[in-house]
Amino acid sequence: MQEITRNALVEKASALLADGTVGRVLAWKRGEFDYDVTPAVFQTAEELARDLVWNDFCGANFSKYLIKETEKSDEKVLVFLKPCDTYSFNQLLTEHRFNREKVYVIGVPCAGMLDVEKVKKSAEGIASITEDSDKIVIETLFDGALTLDRASLLAERCINCKSKKHTAYDELLGEDGEVLDSARFDEVAAIEAMTPDERFAFWQNELSRCIRCNACRNVCPACTCEKCVFDNPASGLENKAASDSFEEKMFHIIRAFHVVGRCTDCGECSRVCPQQIPLHLLNRKFIKDIDNFYGEYQAGAEVGSRAPIVDYTTEDLEPNEAVERGDDNA
Amino acid sequence: MRKISLANLDALFAAIAAEETLYLPQDTEKGAVYAEWCEGATLSNALNTVRSPKDFFFPQTENLMDFKVEGKSIEIIDTRKECEDFVIFGVRACDVRSFEVLDRVFLSEPVDTYYKNRRDHGVIISMACTRPAETCFCQTFGIDAAAPEGDIVCHKTEDTLYLDAKTEKGETLLARLSALTEECDTSAVEAQQALIRERMAKLPLANLSASDFGADKTMEFFNRPEWKELSQSCLGCGTCTFVCPTCQCYDIKDFDTGHGIKRFRCWDSCMYSEFTRMAHGNNRLTQVERFRQRFMHKLVYYPTNNDGLFSCVGCGRCLAKCPINMNIVKVMKTLGGKDNG
Numbered sequence: 001m002q003e004i005t006r007n008a009l010v011e012k013a014s015a016l017l018a019d020g021t022v023g024r025v026l027a028w029k030r031g032e033f034d035y036d037v038t039p040a041v042f043q044t045a046e047e048l049a050r051d052l053v054w055n056d057f058c059g060a061n062f063s064k065y066l067i068k069e070t071e072k073s074d075e076k077v078l079v080f081l082k083p084c085d086t087y088s089f090n091q092l093l094t095e096h097r098f099n100r101e102k103v104y105v106i107g108v109p110c111a112g113m114l115d116v117e118k119v120k121k122s123a124e125g126i127a128s129i130t131e132d133s134d135k136i137v138i139e140t141l142f143d144g145a146l147t148l149d150r151a152s153l154l155a156e157r158c159i160n161c162k163s164k165k166h167t168a169y170d171e172l173l174g175e176d177g178e179v180l181d182s183a184r185f186d187e188v189a190a191i192e193a194m195t196p197d198e199r200f201a202f203w204q205n206e207l208s209r210c211i212r213c214n215a216c217r218n219v220c221p222a223c224t225c226e227k228c229v230f231d232n233p234a235s236g237l238e239n240k241a242a243s244d245s246f247e248e249k250m251f252h253i254i255r256a257f258h259v260v261g262r263c264t265d266c267g268e269c270s271r272v273c274p275q276q277i278p279l280h281l282l283n284r285k286f287i288k289d290i291d292n293f294y295g296e297y298q299a300g301a302e303v304g305s306r307a308p309i310v311d312y313t314t315e316d317l318e319p320n321e322a323v324e325r326g327d328d329n330a
Numbered sequence: 331m332r333k334i335s336l337a338n339l340d341a342l343f344a345a346i347a348a349e350e351t352l353y354l355p356q357d358t359e360k361g362a363v364y365a366e367w368c369e370g371a372t373l374s375n376a377l378n379t380v381r382s383p384k385d386f387f388f389p390q391t392e393n394l395m396d397f398k399v400e401g402k403s404i405e406i407i408d409t410r411k412e413c414e415d416f417v418i419f420g421v422r423a424c425d426v427r428s429f430e431v432l433d434r435v436f437l438s439e440p441v442d443t444y445y446k447n448r449r450d451h452g453v454i455i456s457m458a459c460t461r462p463a464e465t466c467f468c469q470t471f472g473i474d475a476a477a478p479e480g481d482i483v484c485h486k487t488e489d490t491l492y493l494d495a496k497t498e499k500g501e502t503l504l505a506r507l508s509a510l511t512e513e514c515d516t517s518a519v520e521a522q523q524a525l526i527r528e529r530m531a532k533l534p535l536a537n538l539s540a541s542d543f544g545a546d547k548t549m550e551f552f553n554r555p556e557w558k559e560l561s562q563s564c565l566g567c568g569t570c571t572f573v574c575p576t577c578q579c580y581d582i583k584d585f586d587t588g589h590g591i592k593r594f595r596c597w598d599s600c601m602y603s604e605f606t607r608m609a610h611g612n613n614r615l616t617q618v619e620r621f622r623q624r625f626m627h628k629l630v631y632y633p634t635n636n637d638g639l640f641s642c643v644g645c646g647r648c649l650a651k652c653p654i655n656m657n658i659v660k661v662m663k664t665l666g667g668k669d670n671g
């Protein structure tokens with residue numbers, strides 16, 4: 001259960017609209033079902049009162065929407081950010097993707113978001129979902145009510161949350177948290193421990209399910225190219241036809257390389273993948289290697305930092321050393 | 331009508347697979363998928379497969395033909411393989427209807443012979459839905475989950491599978507399986523149908539109406555201001571179009587192999603910026619127009635060209651998979667006027 005109530009968000013946003021601080025509000029909007037939440041732009045207090053939701057299904061990260069939203073008018077945009085979202089926010093500012101002056105950030109503490117796929121795996125025919133401290137009560141269409149442990153339904157990125165601390169905000173609702181000691185690299189280590197054949201089989205099994213819908217790329221706050229090479233007919237890489245089984249891997253490998261040092265590990269790619277491919281593992285491998293080779297670095301922890309990969313220092317690892325240490329890890 | 335005890339289901343599958351390739355929905359860690367039956371495979375109880383069965387007739391990519399270039403001559407190489415007979419088991423009513431939607435596109439003149447070849451060789455065994463999901467709204471489009479279409483229609487109860495042949499193809503297959511099945515009356519199936527219809531009436535989307543949409547309504551909906559708000563957070567990904575059993579748009583791509591050309595057909599998505607790009611550029615410049623295209627096609631353009639038939643079948647896949655939870659139901663409720671409040 002989230003600590004801050006929905007009403008606190010509605011009141012805050014309505015007050016800032018009323019006094020003219022902001023002209024629009026980016027927040028989560030209620031849908032047909034309790035787990036169905038849409039990112040939306042709100043313009044009036046009535047809309048906020050009617051449709052804003054703040055619950056365990058507000059996973060969507062608004063940072064990337066700010067690129068488009070801040071261009072729309074001169075008014076400021078109010079945005080609610082969870083701790084992990086603020087890292088993407090800072091990274092986008094580092095890359096000069098929008099004007100900070102046009103945004104009013106309210107940080108919202110987060111108790112972790114639920115994974116809709118896990119919820120659906122536990123209950124068929126969902127009539128309603130209610131939160132009751134550390135329990136989730138699911139009313140089903142045919143099997144009565146189920147009471148489940150909230151912890152068992154948490155999204156992977158929330159189980160392995162790296163930080164409850166907001167790295168950017170104008171105002172904070174509730175108390176700020178701390179950077180956490182997460183176990184987020186354990187699964188990467190497990191893959192590193194595989195033999196090359198096992199590792200290939202692991203990724204083959206995962207990536208062969210990819211339908212190239214591009215949801216992972218389009219949601220990614222680090223993927224903000226005006227025209228992705230994969231959409232550009234002039235690039236020679238534009239390709240909707242996976243003519244052989246390597247195509248999907250190439251897409252994911254190129255994408256992973258392109259977000260190296262910029263991926264904040266917000267987890268949006270894995271959240272949106274309709275095929276439940278654990279894409280975050282690719283990016284985490286890079287983060288782990290950077291930490292290991294160049295010292296710990298967290299993209300988006302602050303505005304303006306230079307990722308080790310684009311920042312030369314005389315202490316940098318020599319390439320051969322990286323290869324040897326890479327081998328030790330492999 | 332014939333029946334077989336569920337205890338003998340494996341024998342039934344083995345008998346089908348002895349002569350035709352049999353595909354069954356099977357469970358994986360990441361949801362149900364259609365996979366070829368082999369000894370030991372079990373039928374999934376999931377309502378729907380993640381990918382729709384349109385893959386069987388309209389695969390995501392397909393090598394249409396090759397061209398071999400030698401000097402000034404070009405040789406055309408037909409790469410198509412004659413399809414072998416196959417059986418798809420357990421197709422839901424919504425997905426069976428999707429084949430009719432695809433047929434009207436690919437089998438009207440000029441007939442798409444690639445599609446037709448697969449369609450001619452496929453036998454569809456459908457399955458009634460005893461446990462519809464909250465995202466199901468097939469009934470909005472007049473589809474009866476209790477009485478699917480298909481070559482053979484199945485009803486599965488606690489202990490028995492009932493099979494009823496509806497077409498010649500179905501009768502031929504069922505006749506071949508007659509040693510394993512026995513004749514029975516329709517009472518058990520009728521009881522199940524009553525239960526299904528009772529359940530369908532209680533679904534959260536049971537009252538969703540399509541009556542405001544349909545043929546010749548283009549001007550009524552095309553310029554509606556709501557498209558802007560509906561599409562405002564759309565990511566322009568292809569998830570909704572690629573999981574949809576009825577989305578049928580494709581692109582044709584030529585790859586230069588150095589000594590010739592490989593020509594592929596692949597799914598396209600109206601949500602993509604390169605969709606229907608022409609020499610003069612693109613006629614849908616922003617996501618508002620791309621988004622509108624998808625829903626206008628399902629609810630207005632397709633019915634206009636196809637005797638009023640909608641090209642959404644209410645399977646709910648896009649409801650389940652859209653990363654931002656925007657979907658056809660929300661579009662219908664926003665634009666659909668009187669009946670949808």
Ligand code: SF4
Binds near residue numbers: 209210212213276
């Ligand atoms: S979201 Fe998943 S299925 Fe879609 S392109 Fe990315 S990895 Fe592939």
Ligand code: SF4
Binds near residue numbers: 571
């Ligand atoms: S409606 Fe949803 S699934 Fe479809 S393109 Fe937009 S974001 Fe992607």
Ligand code: SF4
Binds near residue numbers: 577
């Ligand atoms: S539009 Fe959505 S509900 Fe309709 S057939 Fe396609 S995926 Fe199913």
Ligand code: SF4
Binds near residue numbers: 469643644
């Ligand atoms: S939409 Fe209808 S036919 Fe399709 S799975 Fe749901 S209940 Fe069955």
